[in-house]
Amino acid sequence: MSHFSPSACVDYFFNYFLMKGVLVTIGLTAAGVAGGLVLGMAIALMRMSGNAVLHGFARAYVWFFRGTPLLIQLVVIFTGLPQLGIKFDVITCALVGLILNEAAYLAEIVRSGFMAVSPGQSEAAWALGLPKSVTFRRVTLPQAFRLMIPPLGNSVNSLLKATSLASVISVEEIMRRSDMLMQEHFQILEVYAAATAYYLILTSLWDLAQRRLEKHFGRSTAARAPRTLARAPVILEARA
């Protein structure tokens, strides 16, 4: 006996219960990126600072959170930490886990962005007398950010899908609510087809947004001639 009901797919797609799960997925992703960027920036700055302790801490942080599965991190935060008397509600657990994990990836992206900005940019800013804070905010950060957008976009895409892991600790996002619908009606393919459609729509929308961001931040370099690369200095003959 095989049966598949396309109309049920449509019904699940417009299911209000599932739609609310979509909002939770969007919320987790947005908060994960925002929190991850702030924390990731801090980790990257520690890593780039001359201070050995901060540098070591940042390296250890990235090593740990990139080296362990997000699933374990979430489960430990939700079910392990209460053993030590540290308890959060389930959404907070998911956010803490996602942000801690995302920050490790974004820290590396932020760092590579800053390393790609020519040191001559900071030197020119200092030579003009600009304080370090202004040099960072107005000169190096905007240029580094432009370089960060493509890898950042990838990372947001991954995070969007990784929020489905939060279903394991019972956060009612798309995946969890699909499971619940499936267990109620046993229309496995129909429910997951609707969930899959939502993930595809969300990742496609993000692709569009990313392209617009790249265009916006790339506007100053769109017309750049390829010859801004420095050439070897030439000793010129006398012109007198």
Add this chain to the structure above:
Amino acid sequence: MTAAAQDLEAVKMEAVYKYYGDFPALTEIDLKVAKGETVVICGPSGSGKSTLIRCINYIEKHDQGLIYVNGIQLDNQPKNFDAVRRATGMVFQNFNLFPHMTILDNCTLAPMTVNRLGKDAAKELAMHFLTKVRIPDQAGKFPGQLSGGQQQRVAIARALCMQPKIMLFDEPTSSLDPEMVKEVLETMKKLTEEGMTMICVTHEMGFAREVADRIVFMNDGRIVEQAPPADFFTQPKSERARTFLDQVIR
């Protein structure tokens, strides 16, 4: 030294040493530059010319010796090196314009944030100096849309917007196409004529001969000789300067 003599000095370096690891980049540098003077520093690659000029505004930190700029002693106190950086303008080999800002914003950023100038006043100032380097019609463009020569003239205008007492040029024409060198050199020449104190690292011997008050010749991190251009080009004292001139002047 009397106060009056100090007043006449824009830059004074006394027994300055600078090392990169164990490598001595500058050795026993003694250099005085008077106000209004134009000094050209020349010498072979790796002789310490750029390092010397970059020590004057504390982009590089010297390891030993004393540097006074405009009477201010350069040390690791931000108060002092900030004052020195405000008193000096610098032009780099690779222009180092801020590529994400328009030409106008490149010029107004420092006056607005450092000197707390209003937006309109900063714009007026920027347009004044952009006009001076003959490039006011490009104010709304981004650096990547300009030729190398135009970019370097913008870099000069950007530095002038901070109304520096001393201008430092670090091989300003070395990454330019040959046909763009002249427009930059002429802008520099105009500055000299207006009495700006200038220290230029350059391989443009024609410019040095015509515009410099004094040539400083460096080799292996030391100042080998200093002389007015007429003497330096016709009767260099050191053997090293003679072989250098044989190579660059044909």
